[in-house]
Amino acid sequence: MEKIIHMVVFGALFVAILLQVTTAQTVHVVGEDTAWIIPLNGPTAYESWASDRTFKVGDTLVFNFNALNHGVQEVSRASFEGCNMDNAIGEALMTSPANFTLTPGEHYYICTDIKHCEAGQRLAITVAGTDTPEASDPTSSTAIDTIPQPSSSTIMFASFLLTLSSIALATFL
Template sequence: MEKMLCMIVFGALAIASLAQDASAQTVHVVGDNMGWVIPSNGAAAYTNWTDRKTFRVGDTLVFNFMTNQHDVLQVQKSSFDGCNSQNAVGSPILTGPANITLNSTGDHYYICTFGRHCLNGQKLAITVSSSTSTPGANPPTSSAAGPSGSVPGGTDAGPSGSVPGGTAPPPPPSSSTTVLASFMLSLSAIALAAFL
């Protein structure tokens, strides 16, 4: 009986922990309905999109684009500003949609390396905060058009933690999942107290 009670308490604690971790993660569809395209109003479209968002470690960026028409590449700030892939972080993701899990804090920069797409505004800059920090992370500032330069297709590296292709991950659990986990934890604590 004591062993069963310990298993119940451990199970409830595990469920509560998973529900709390999952509820802190957010799926961000880059550009919302616009997707990952050359925006009609240049880089301001993605800058305006980030103004309404808070990005945290563990969140997922979903870049919706047509395969063979766009790609996504994480780069350093100098390459973001110059629209080139010289300082890439990983390899370009060529198959859309691309799901990228944010696994570190700080400034993150993404570009499309097809033709002049980046120069025409297909670039994204975000600031990622820790998963336990308070809201209010602002994206880094960037020029709307970006300086002139070429965008080689290249085979430079791309975003770490990325999963090319596939579909967007499911949305985070609702608050009812967290409430259920809290209820299970409370129920286990009551059961433990009753048997002690």
Template sequence: MDRFLSKVVFGAIFAAMVQYIGAQTVYNVGDGLGWEIPPNSSVSYTNWAAGKTFMVGDILVFNFITGQHDFLRVPKASYDACSDANAIGSAITTGPANVTLVSAGEHYYICTFGSHCQMGQKLAITVSGTPGPNPPTSSPPNIPVTPAPTSAQPDACAPTPSSTPNTAMVQYIGAQTVHIVGDSVGWDIPPNSSVSYANWVSGKTFMVGDILVFNFMTNQHDLLQVPKSSYDACSDDNAIGSAITTGPANVTLDSAGEHYYICTFGSHCQMGQKLAITVSGTPGANPPTSSPPTTPTTPSPTSTQPDACAPTPSSTPNAGRPPASATSPAGTPPPPYDSSSMSVFASFLPVLLSIGAALLI
């Protein structure tokens, strides 16, 4: 019975992790256009949203210049009338800004500047609450409780901490932040040294799992990760992967250490379009990588702890992610996962398998 219960618990935790990690995607609203008055109907936000699937937990990135645009969530009647009546929350006036989709249903956004909304700067999307069941929020998945001790399960059979690796996974997931590289400048040649990328990086903490959003116009810039020697020389020698030529682009930080990026167009790198960051692998303890955390083993059965005393899954380590606010300034969204989140999930797979093995002993 204990083994059966362990299988049920492990299955619930595993399913919850898959649903949560797999659901989240980062969307750059309007892609290369950003949040702007559309130049014509062929690039309207209706066309941009067509064919996309938006899920609870996904992130919308509105790229706009502060003082030139804003965005406000409104009900459908106000969206249709381009009115700020009965607004849902306050207008976000500082760009770029991130919005985490925290509820299912219809979501409507407009720009309140002048006649921008009437000219097409408005967005309507439908948000689905499930990739299956709803992804975990502040409440943990339903996990069967351990039966009360009986004559066949004495008080000495206390639950063992074999599921503690999940704590590290929850910390790891909660650490993720979306960073808009250069904020409103985007990924461009810095206009002067006061807005260099070294200054932008100063004071920020980058963690494994965080996302860098490089906002640039296709065919005007690109993005290439290189080792330090190539970064210093503004060279594409020994490049790490291929150049990303279509903007905007999202990069998920999948390893700790020094990361270096340059633009390979002309002398852009020499003019300051280069980024160096240090990525930490921990939000506390090191997050799981390819090797799972050490799992305490169950003591060998003795006369005071019979074979029936298998580790019990009474703890609820996968307590789900903390609740997120509906909007947040750039770089500080609630925990997110972009379209590369499945690569993050892949790094967890050995840990999950280790937990399952420990539970099934």
């Protein structure tokens, strides 16, 4: 009877680990190694960076920057196009890293230094909702491309739990 209880506990841990890995959201570090700076190749830099990614509800957008020179503000499309903060959404984030948890729809981010925005330090993304055809239609050719990949921290956590459960199983059996 004791062995059955231990196997049930181990099975529950295993299922929890699998659920954690499969529901993991993606962390997108804006600009990757170059971070959130005035881009060398102008306004297309962040546009190019975003075009290689699929943004999903619950993903995290991370802006790394030098807080002495930069900040990040989410704004409306009109403010994005005009490089101003007239229609700011929420508070400006002046501490790095600045994290945004993504919700469905279009999102626009600019540097809090307007001259930096005018030089191309701005980002526009579209976040796919959970009810978009790409996410819900299994026959769609892009459905496989939109599956979020687990972040390295999620993989490390899952590995830790798997190791811990293996030790527990070895101890109890």
